[in-house]
Amino acid sequence: MTVKTNRVLTLPEGIGMPAVLGKSARQLKSVGESLVTNVLPALVVGVILILIWEWLTSSPGATLPSPSRVVDETWELIINPFYNHGGTDVGMGWQILASLERVAYGYSLAVIAGISLGVLVGQSTWAMRGLDPIFQILRTVPPLAWLPISLAAFQDSNPSAIFVIFITAIWPIIINTSVGIRNIPEDYRNVSRVLSLNGYEYFVKIMLPAAAPYIFTGLRIGIGLSWLAIVAAEMLIGGVGIGFFIWDAWNASMISDIVLALVYVGVVGFFLDRLIGFISNLVTRGTAK
Helix, strand or coil: CCCCCCCCCCCCCCCCHHHHHHHHHHHHHHHHHHHHHHCHHHHHHHHHHHHHHHHHCCCCCCCCCCHHHHHHHCHHHHHCCCCECCCCCECHHHHHHHHHHHHHHHHHHHHHHHHHHHHHHHHCHHHHHHHHHHHHHHCCCCHHHHHHHHHHHHCCHHHHHHHHHHHHHHHHHHHHHHHHHHCCCHHHHHHHHHCCCCHHHHHHHHHHHHHHHHHHHHHHHHHHHHHHHHHHHHHHHCCCCHHHHHHHHHHCCCHHHHHHHHHHHHHHHHHHHHHHHHHHHHHHCCCCC
């Protein structure tokens, strides 16, 4: 014979339904306050700027299109960003993805080489004296000045654009990494000697965590420069990419298309910066700015 018992689910002592609801309400209030603090000011300023833009370009003789005209003339590009009619006649989504792919390759190479060289320069006085002057000279060369050299070397537009991204992004990564390595507190080094850490253990447990705020500052600068450089480079190399789209629209006198592309470029650049910032906060626990 089986005896059935009715069990009543109870919350742990001290935690009642009002407390749970109160906690949820506080969390919602915190999210609401965060949105008001961080999002609302940007929305208000953006709306004001759009209204000013509309007012300045609403006259019949205006040379630039108004926001309403931009939306009207580019509506098909907005609602259908992934159309593909063959060749370079593709939607804005494909154009941006092509540019992001080049940035991903060039920036990844710059991260690997930049952190490695930064660690070398930061650790070795001889390396700093020998390499730092060369780095300081090369980093002043404008990114597009490297494009003819890369085209001559690679004989292809795609690797040439990737090289331009690499050579543009690597300098802030090297400089900030080396500064971070040189600024590791001497106490940390003494601890590693007391613990008899080998080279790999010192690199992973002491060097990288201590220099991480500096490294991520260089990474954030590098990703912004990468996105700037690829747009300019694609105007010259052609093919699919947001830079070539802007140049092609200019040749066709389609100013509204250019304005829309610039909006997309700005938004993508913003999210790239925020992505590196988010990763930085996770790794450095908010110590990198």
